Amino acid sequence: xxxxxxxxxxxxxxxxxxxxxxxxxxxxxxxxxxxxxxxxxxxxxxxxxxxxxxxxxxxxxxxxxxxxxxxxxxxxxxxxxxxxxxxxxxxxxxxxxxxxxxxxxxxxxxxxxxxxxxxxxxxxxxxxxxxxxxxxxxxxxxxxxxxxxxxxxxxxxxxxxxxxxxxxxxxxxxxxxxxxxxxxxxxxxxxxxxxxxxxxxxxxxxxxxxxxxxxxxxxxxxxxxxxxxxxxxxxxxxxxxxxxxxxxxxxxxxxxxxxxxxxxxxxxxxxxxxxxxxxxxxxxxxxxxxxxxxxxxxxxxxxxxxxxxxxxxxxxxxxxxxxxxxxxxxxxxxxxxxxxxxxxxxxxxxxxxxxxxxxxxxxxxxxxxxxxxxxxxxxxxxxxxxxxxxxxxxxxxxxxxxxxxxxxxxxxxxxxxxxxxxxxxxxxxxxxxxxxxxxxxxxxxxxxxxxxxxxxxxxxxxxxxxxxxxxxxxxxxxxxxxxxxxxxxxxxxxxxxxxxxxxxxxxxxxxxxxxxxxxxxxxxxxxxxxxxxxxxxxxxxxxxxxxxxxxxxxxxxxxxxxxxxxxxxxxxxxxxxxxxxxxxxxxxxxxxxxxxxxx
Numbered sequence: 001x002x003x004x005x006x007x008x009x010x011x012x013x014x015x016x017x018x019x020x021x022x023x024x025x026x027x028x029x030x031x032x033x034x035x036x037x038x039x040x041x042x043x044x045x046x047x048x049x050x051x052x053x054x055x056x057x058x059x060x061x062x063x064x065x066x067x068x069x070x071x072x073x074x075x076x077x078x079x080x081x082x083x084x085x086x087x088x089x090x091x092x093x094x095x096x097x098x099x100x101x102x103x104x105x106x107x108x109x110x111x112x113x114x115x116x117x118x119x120x121x122x123x124x125x126x127x128x129x130x131x132x133x134x135x136x137x138x139x140x141x142x143x144x145x146x147x148x149x150x151x152x153x154x155x156x157x158x159x160x161x162x163x164x165x166x167x168x169x170x171x172x173x174x175x176x177x178x179x180x181x182x183x184x185x186x187x188x189x190x191x192x193x194x195x196x197x198x199x200x201x202x203x204x205x206x207x208x209x210x211x212x213x214x215x216x217x218x219x220x221x222x223x224x225x226x227x228x229x230x231x232x233x234x235x236x237x238x239x240x241x242x243x244x245x246x247x248x249x250x251x252x253x254x255x256x257x258x259x260x261x262x263x264x265x266x267x268x269x270x271x272x273x274x275x276x277x278x279x280x281x282x283x284x285x286x287x288x289x290x291x292x293x294x295x296x297x298x299x300x301x302x303x304x305x306x307x308x309x310x311x312x313x314x315x316x317x318x319x320x321x322x323x324x325x326x327x328x329x330x331x332x333x334x335x336x337x338x339x340x341x342x343x344x345x346x347x348x349x350x351x352x353x354x355x356x357x358x359x360x361x362x363x364x365x366x367x368x369x370x371x372x373x374x375x376x377x378x379x380x381x382x383x384x385x386x387x388x389x390x391x392x393x394x395x396x397x398x399x400x401x402x403x404x405x406x407x408x409x410x411x412x413x414x415x416x417x418x419x420x421x422x423x424x425x426x427x428x429x430x431x432x433x434x435x436x437x438x439x440x441x442x443x444x445x446x447x448x449x450x451x452x453x454x455x456x457x458x459x460x461x462x463x464x465x466x467x468x469x470x471x472x473x474x475x476x477x478x479x480x481x482x483x484x485x486x487x488x489x490x491x492x493x494x495x496x497x498x499x500x501x502x503x504x505x506x507x508x509x510x511x512x513x514x515x516x517x518x519x520x521x522x523x524x525x526x527x528x529x530x531x532x533x534x535x536x537x538x539x540x541x542x543x544x545x546x547x548x549x550x551x552x553x554x555x556x557x558x559x560x561x562x563x564x565x566x567x568x569x570x571x572x573x574x575x576x577x578x579x580x581x582x583x584x585x586x587x588x589x590x591x592x593x594x595x596x597x598x599x
Contacts, residue, residue, distance in 0.1 A: 001122075001133075001134045001135060001136055002032075002133075002135045002136070003030075003135070003136045003137070004030045004031060004032050004135065004136070004137045004138070005026070005029035005030045005031060005137070005138050005139065006022050006026070006029060006030070006031040006137060006138065006139040006140070006141065006497075007031070007032055007033075007034060007121070007123060007135065007137040007139070007140055007141070008022070008031065008032070008033045008034070008141045008143055008474075009033075009034050009035075009110050009140070009141065009142050009143060009144055009370070010033075010034075010035055010042065010142070010143035010144045010145060010148075010474075010475070011033050011034075011035035011037075011040040011041070011042065011095075011104050011106070012035075012040075012041060012042015012043060012044070012045075012143065012145050012475070013041075013042055013043070013044070013091070013475065013482060013483060013486050014042075014143045014145065014474040014475025014482075014485075014486040014489075014490070015033060015035070015042065015141070015143030015144075015145075015474060015475070016033075016040070016091060016094060016095055016100065016486075017064060017474070017483075017486035017487050017489075017490040018141045018143055018472075018474040018486070018489070018490035018493055018494075019031065019033050019100050019103070019141070019490075020064075020094070020098040020100055020490065021487070021490035021491045021493070021494045021588065022139075022141070022490070022493070022494045022497070023098065023099065023100050023103075024098070024494075024588060025491070025494040025495075025498070025588070025592065026494065026497075026498070031100075031103055032103055032104075032105060032135075033100065033103050033104045033105065034105050034108040034109075034110055034123075034125065035104065035105070035106050035107075035108065036107070036108065036109035036110075036148075037106065037107075038106055038107055039088070039106065040091060040092065040095060040104055040106070041087070041088045041091045041092075042145050042147075042148070043145070043147055044084055044087040044088045044091055045088065046088060047172055047173070048084075048169065048172060049084040049085055049088060049172055050084075050168070050171035050172045050175065050195070050196075050199070051171065051172075051175050051178060051199045052195060052198065052199045052202075052317075053083070053084035053195065054081040054082060054083055054084060054316045055081055055082040055084075055087060055316070056081070056191070056313055056314040056316055056480075057081065057082060057234060057314075057480075058078075058079060058080065058081055058082075058224055058232070058234065059071060059076050059077065059078055059079070059080055059081075059082060060078070060580065060581075061234040061235075061238075061481070061483075061580060061581065062082055062087070062482070062483050063090070063483055063581050064094060064483050064484075064486070064487050064581065065483075065484055065487050065581040065582060065583070065584040065585045065587065066487065066585055066586075066588065067093075067094050067097060067098075068581075068582065069082070069090055073093075074086050074089065074090055075089075081224075081314075081316040106128075107127065107128030108125050108126070108127055108128070109125065109126045110123050110124070110125055110126075110370050111124045111125065111126055111132070111370070111371060112124040112370065112371040112372070112373055113140060113142075113370055113371075113372055113373070114372075114373035114374065115372070115373065115374070115377060115468075115470075115471075118468075119138070119467075119468035119469075119470045120136060120137060120138045120139075120468075120470055121136065121137050121140045121470065121471070122134060122135075122136050123135045123136070123137065123140075138470060139469075139470050139471070139472075139497050140470060140471045140472075141471075141472050141473075141474055141493060142368055142370065142471070142472070142473045142474070142476075143473075143474040143475050144368045144369065144370070144475075145475050146364060146366050146475070146476065146478060146539075146543065147169075147364050148364070148369065149364060149365040149367075149369050150167040150168075150169040150170075150362075150363075150364060150365075151167070151362055151363045151364060151365055151438075151441060151444050151445050152165070152166070152167040152360055152362060152439075153360070153362055153430060153431065153436045153437060153438060153439060153441075153444075154436070154437050154438070154439035155337060155339065155340050155358070155435060155436055156338070156339040156340065156435045156436070157339040157340040157341050157346075158340050160340065160341050160342050161340040161341070161342065161343065161344075161358070162342055162343055163181075163343060163355060163356045163357050163358065164177060164356070164357050164358070165357075165358045165360065166357075166358075166359060166360070167359075167360055167361070167362065168188075168192040168193070168195075168196060168359060168360070168361040171196060171199075171359065174357070174359075177205075177356070177357050178199060178200060178203040178205065179203070180356075181200070181205050181356040181357045182205065182206065182354075182356055183205065183206040183207075183208065183353070183354050183355050183356055183357075184200050184205055184206070184207055184208070184355060184356060184357040184358075184359060185207075185208045185209075185210060185345045185353070185355040185357065185358045185359070186200070186207055186208070186209045186210070186359050186361070187210045187337065187358060187359065187360045187361065187362065188210075188211070188212075188360060188361030188362055189211040189212075189215070189216070189217060189218040189219060189299075189361075190219050190311065190361050191219055191221065191311070191313035192361040193209070193361040194219070194221065194313070194321065196359050196361065197209050197321070197324070197325075197330060198317055198321050198324065201321075201324040201327075201329045201330050202319070202324065204329070205329075206329060207329060207330045207331070208331050208333060208345065208353045208355065209330060209331065209332045209333065210333045210335065210337060210345070210347070211298070211332065211333070211334050211335075212335075212336060212430065212433070213334050213335050213336060213426065214336065214424070214426050214427055214428040214433060215424070215427070215430070216302070216303070216423075216424070216427075216537065217301060217302030217303065217423070217424065218298075218299045218300065218301055218302070219301065219311045219312070219313050220284070220301045220303065220305060220308045220311065220312045220313065221288070221312075221313045221314065221315055222284045222287070222288075222312070222313075222314060222315065223284075223287050223288075223314070223315055224314050224315070224316070226280065226283055226284060226287075232578075233314065233480075234480055234481070234578075235578035235580075236578070237480050237481075237547055237548050237550065238480070238481060238550060238551050238578045238579045238580070239551075239575075239576065239577070239578045239579070240254065240256075240551055240574060240575055240576075240579070241575045241576055242548065243548050243549065243551050243552055244256065244259050244260055244263055245263065245272075245273050245276045245277070245548070246534075246546075246547075246548035246549050247264055247273075247413075247414035247416060247417055247534060248260075248530075248534075248546075248548075248549040248552050249409075249410060249413070249414075249526060249527060249530040249534075250527055250530075250549075250552055250553065250556050251549070251552045253552055253553075253555040253556040253559055253565070254551070254552050254555045254565060255555075255565070255566070264413065264414050264415070264416065265413070265415075270415070270416055273416065274416070277304075277305055277306045280305055281304070281305045281306075284305065285300070288322065289322070292326075293322075293325070293326045295325050295326060295330065295331070295332045296322050296325050296326060298332045298334055299325065299332070302423050302424055303421065303423045303537040304421050304423070304537075307420075307421050307423075307534070307535060307536055307537050308535065308537060308547070309478075309531075309534075309535035309539055309540055309545035309546055309547055310478040310479055310480065310539065310545045310546065310547060311539070311545075312480070312547055331353075333347060333351060335347040335348060335349050335351065336348040336349075336433055336434070336435065337433075337435055337436060338434060338435040339435045340358070343355060343356065345358065348434065348435070362430065362445075363430075363444075363445035364445060365441075365443050365444065365445065366384065366445070366476075366539075366542060366543055367383065367384045367385075367443055367449065368383065368473075379395035379398075380395070380460060380462040380464055380465065381460050381462075381465070381471070382396065382397075382452060382453040382454045382455075382460045382461060382462070382524075383452060383454075383473070383476075384449035384450055384451060384452060384542070384543075385449060385450055386448075386449060386450075387448070387449070387450050395450070396453040396461060396521060396524055396525050396528075397450035397451060397453045398450065399525070402521065402522055402525040403525060403529060405522065405525075406522070406525045406526040406529040406530075407529065407533075409526060410526070410529065410530055410533050411533070414533075417533040417534065420533070420536060421536070421537060423537045429446035430444075430445075430446060431444055431446050432446075449542075451528060451531075451532075451541060451542050451543060452473075452476055452528060452542070452543040452544065453524060453525065453528050454473055454476065454524065454528070455520060455523070455524045456489075456492065456527075456556070456557065456560070457473075457476065457477045457489075457527070457528070457544045458472050458473060458474070458489055458492060458493060458496070459471070459472045459473070459493070459496055461520055461521050461524040463517065466517075466520075469496060469497055469499065470497075472493040472496065472497070474486070474489060474490060474493060475489075476543055476544070477543060477544035477545065477546075478539070478544070478545055479545070479546050479547060479549070479550040479553070480547055480550060481550040481551075481554075481581075483581060484550070484554065484581050484584055485550065485553070485554070487581075487584060487587075487588075488554055488557050488558070488584060488587065489557060491557075491561065491587065491588050491591060492557045492560060492561060495560075495561055495591070500595060501560050501561065501562075502559065502560055502561060502562035527544075528544065531543075531544055531545060531546075534546070534549075551579050554579070554584070558587070561587075561591050562591070562594055563587065563590060563591060563594075567579070567583045567584070568583075
C-alpha cells in the first residue's frame with residue numbers, strides 16, 4: 001500500500017490550486033492527485049468541452065493570480081470570453097509550470113476514505129483497469145467539485161422514446177446530434193441549457209425548450225457590461241465600494257464595518273442599498289429587452305437579483321441568442337414533462353412535439369461521491385447527510401440553538417433579509433412531479449440533506465478534525481472569482497495543515513478554553529446559515545454561493561493568514577479600483593516570508 005503525506009482528490013480548478021499550494025509550501029512532502037476523469041481540468045476536462053463552451057469571464061479575471069493567462073500564448077484576446085479548449089490548455093500548462101503534472105493519476109476514482117484513530121486516511125481507489133487498490137495519506141484534500149455527479153431523472157415512457165436522452169454533462173459525447181437530429185428538446189433553464197439551445201439552433205436544428213412551471217425559472221443572465229454605465233460585471237462585483245451594498249455576514253473582515261453598518265442598519269442606508277439593486281435589475285432587464293417578444297418574455301428571471309448567487313450568468317455568445325429565440329427555430333414552453341412516447345415529448349397541458357433528442361440539464365448531486373468511514377462520520381465532517389433526530393453534538397447542522405442564534409444575528413444586522421422573496425408559490429421538487437422520478441438514484445439535488453457546514457467553507461469544525469488537521473474541502477463553494485478563490489483558499493488549507501494560521505483553529509480542540517471552540521462553532525454556523533437568507537433562490541440553502549461577497553471572503557482568509565487584505569496602496573484606490581487576480585499574485589511568497597521559523 002502506497003503512503004503519502006497528502007492526497008488531493010480532483011484535478012479541476014480548485015484541486016490543482018490546492019495541490020500547487022501544498023507542493024510549494026511543503027516542498028519535501030509526498031503528494032498525489034487522483035481524478036476519476038481521463039484528463040485534468042474538472043469542468044474544463046477534454047471530455048466535458050461541449051460545443052461552443054466558453055467561460056462567463058472575459059480575459060483577465062479567470063486565471064490564477066500567480067500564473068497570468070497571456071494573450072500571446074493562449075487562444076484568447078482582450079475583451080473576449082475564454083474558450084473551453086483554451087482553459088483546458090491553460091490548466092495543463094499550470095500543472096506543468098508548478099511541477100504537479102507528474103503527480104496526477106487520471107482514471108483513478110476514490111470510492112472510500114476511512115479515517116484513522118490517530119489521524120490520516122486509508123483510501124480505496126478504483127483504477128482504470130477496474131482494480132481496487134489502497135493508499136494511505138496523512139492529509140486529504142477533497143476537491144471533487146459541485147458539478148461532477150450529474151443527476152438524470154427517469155421519464156415515464158422513456159423506453160419507448162427511441163431517441164437519445166442524456167444530461168448536459170455528456171453533450172460532448174453526443175455532439176454528433178448537432179448534425180443528425182432534426183428536432184431536440186432541451187429541458188431546464190440554467191446556463192448549461194442556454195448553451196445547448198444556442199448550439200442546436202445555430203446548427204439549424206429545431207429546439208423545443210421546456211422550462212418547468214414548478215421550478216426555479218430561467219437563470220439571471222446579463223451582458224458582460226452591466227448597469228447603464230456599461231461597467232464590466234466581474235470588475236463591478238469585485239470593487240470594494242460595491243461590495244458594501246451586499247448584506248454580507250463576514251463583510252466586516254474588510255475593516256469597514258462602520259460603512260456597512262450605515263448602509264444596512266439605517267433607513268437612509270437601506271434606501272440606498274435597495275436603489276442600487278433596483279438599478280442593477282432594471283439595467284439588465286433593459287439590455288435584454290425581454291418584453292419585446294412573447295418567447296423572450298418567457299426567459300425573464302423569476303427571482304430577484306439581490307437574492308441570486310452564482311447562477312448569475314453572462315451572454316458570451318458569438319451572435320444574439322435572443323434573435324434565435326424570436327425565430328421559428330426555438331419554441332419555449334413553460335410547463336411540465338408528463339411522459340415520452342415514440343420520438344415525442346408530451347407536456348402536462350396536452351402539448352406534444354416531435355423530438356429526436358432529450359437533453360436534460362437537471363442538476364447535480366452536490367455531495368462528494370466518496371463513502372466516508374467509519375459510518376456516521378459525515379456528521380463531524382460537516383458535509384451533507386441525512387438529518388437524524390438524535391444528532392451527535394458535533395453535527396452543527398442539527399444544533400437548533402446555534403441555528404436560532406445565527407438567524408437572530410443575521411436579521412438584526414441585515415433587516416432587509418427579513419423580506420424574503422416568494423419566487424414561485426407553486427414550486428415543487430422535480431422528483432415529486434408526475435412523469436419524472438429519481439430512478440435508481442438515492443441522492444438527488446432534491447434529497448433532504450443537511451447543508452455544508454465547514455469552517456471558512458474549507459474544514460470541519462469538529463474537535464476530532466481540528467485536532468488531527470488531516471482533511472480539507474476545496475471548491476465546495478462558488479462565486480464569480482473562482483480562480484482567485486481557489487488560489488487563496490489553497491494557501492489557507494496548507495497553512496491550516498501546518499498549524500500556521502494567525503489564529504490556530506486546531507488549538508481550540510485541546511485547549512481548556514471551551515469558549516474559543518464554541519465561538520468557532522458558532523461562526524461556522526453563522527457563515528453557512530447566512531446563505532439561507534442571502535441566496536434562498538439559489539444554492540445558498542445547500543452550500544456557499546455568492547456573487548458580490550468574494551472580496552470580503554478573500555479579506556477573511558488573508559486575516560487568518562496574518563496578511564493585510566488592503567492591497568491597493570491608498571484609500572481611494574481601495575474603494576474604487578476592482579480587485580483582480582493580479583492583486584493577489586505575491587500572496588503565497590508574502591505568507592512564506594512570515595514563516596521563517598518553519599521554512
